[in-house]
Amino acid sequence: MQSLSLSSSSAQFTATVRSNSGPTNSTAVTPNQLRFCGLRREALFNGCKSSSSSSSSSRLLCFKTTRASKVIAGLSANGNGNGATTKGYDYDLVIIGAGVGGHGAALHAVEKGLKTAIIEGDVVGGTCVNRGCVPSKALLAVSGRMRELQNEHHMKSFGLQVAAAGYDRQGVADHAENLATKIRNNLTNSLKSLGVDILTGVGSVVGPQKVKFGKAGDSETVITAKDIIIATGSVPFVPKGVEVDGKTVITSDHALKLETVPEWIVIVGSGYIGLEFSDVYTALGSEVTFVEALDQLMPGFDPEIGKLAQRVLINPRKIDYHTGVFATKITPAKEGNPVRIELIDAKTKEPKDTLEVDAALIATGRAPFTQGLGLENVNVETQRGFIPVDERMRVIDSKGELVPHLYCIGDANGKMMLAHAASAQGISVVEQVSGKDHVLNHLSIPAACFTHPEISMVGLTEPQAREKAEKEGFEISIAKTSFKANTKALAENEGDGIAKMIYRPDNGEILGVHIFGMHAADLIHEASNAIALGTRIQDIKYAVHAHPTLSEVIDELFKSAKVKSDVSSAVAEPVAV
């Protein structure tokens, strides 16, 4: 059971308010009162299965003060910090959780002139910055280079000779940690410089437009806000029967620290995390075995892209796999015995195999971090832990009605577990609370897997588009282009790759775009922006792309589509200049 209270007896925690409108709002804190509590994330969010182990990045910076509520009153009365408060409330907007979702919302709120506070129980930046996107991309930057340097054939094709490539594990781990620290500081400073009040402690909802934060019990502070956003994120999901010890059976929280590079590691789950870590581990010399519950690897991707990705990212590497099986019991290595993994058939549930390996990474999805948020005080029941919301991120109560002034964004609502989706949802909510209706089109949000080469996508997969077309009675067509025909890709000796577009030939609407190839993660935005802005193929195909660039792969994709009524609405009459 999760509960948002402190259990560590050594932990002395008192809440405070840091007003960031300037360095001088001391809010009863003097430098000698500032100290590290030495609390791990688990201690703060007691019982939560986040499995973070102790590190500077997962410690809580806490301040000793007992004057928090006075400070709040002072802030409101003075109109100190960002914006001017709506009459009768301490803040216009209070956000619980300073991950990328909360951070994006806070920045936009200040731009809109809202007096804003953000409550954080751990460190600013949340999963993405401290235990997700940021450190993982640092490791992937290393794996990309290692892979290239180790590929003698690839190097020779450029006429290059490279001596055997090697790496220093601690150096690689430091690169990831340093990057996380840098980005965390950047995020914190951006909040401070805009005058967002960072309130340290565990936040929860105590009633309509009312939030408390701090240590559960004696030193909590209640604040009021015209609007409240819950942005409390997620933690690794660990299936029943799996014993995580943080050393030999690990989640991404541990893997990102790269404390070891096991000779043989099983990765349970071949989604984003599994795939990205397979890229890292194999580049650093590990052998990988995937265990995937569904019948194919990478089940979340467009099947055609998945197949090609398997040919390039899995088959030629030191990777084997078991599909259609569940890992039901995983026991960490102890007393000289290896990690033991018991597999059952996903359909018949019959025992299938037992693997004995050096380590196992559990990459079976993420669980929302929503317990202990006081949702019962506003009559909200979670669904498998996720907070139910409508298309405007407005929280829905147990009777199916909207809870006024309460929103939930990011991983905690489960709509799309991506950093930029969390932030975009936050911005959308701020637009609404500032008086402008806004609905985010989730089908225009791109996603990318940062393997070498990368995979990216936006909108529907081909099977999803076919299903929709059948239901709604329209035709779909597919266009494809290859990186093999692209000058820049060939100059880089990176011809492995395709771009695929699913579209409506009757009106030129783009339904989905999927790219596998060099820099696919950067290339997808032309398509995602087109979908977001409602741009049709017959218009975008006239846009000019620099030569020679990888983006010509996408240019060719648009140009090769066959739209029946090929009448451009955007191409203006020729103008003499």
Ligand SMILES: Cc1cc2nc3c(=O)[nH]c(=O)nc-3n(C[C@H](O)[C@H](O)[C@H](O)COP(=O)(O)OP(=O)(O)OC[C@H]3O[C@@H](n4cnc5c(N)ncnc54)[C@H](O)[C@@H]3O)c2cc1C
């Ligand atoms: C290994 C890995 C790699 C990833 N890579 C990518 C990627 O490349 N691109 C991408 O788009 N996404 C990636 N993601 C997903 C991305 O990290 C998440 O989608 C994103 O972090 C969600 O943001 P959020 O703001 O909803 O929640 P979080 O980032 O989880 O932030 C929630 C914050 O709320 C705080 N909090 C929770 N409860 C309370 C409370 N009661 N009171 C106060 N504070 C509280 C937490 O401490 C945390 O700081 C990755 C995830 C992982 C695990």
Ligand SMILES: NC(=O)c1ccc[n+]([C@@H]2O[C@H](COP(=O)([O-])OP(=O)(O)OC[C@H]3O[C@@H](n4cnc5c(N)ncnc54)[C@H](O)[C@@H]3O)[C@@H](O)[C@H]2O)c1
């Ligand atoms: N580059 C990125 O944007 C990026 C990178 C990492 C993570 N993420 C986000 O983090 C979230 C979590 O990533 P993830 O890879 O853990 O989840 P995921 O949902 O992408 O993949 C989980 C995989 O595990 C399989 N699985 C689940 N239970 C299993 C079991 N008991 N045995 C065997 N297989 C099992 C599922 O079938 C699925 O293929 C994702 O939603 C993703 O959006 C994004």
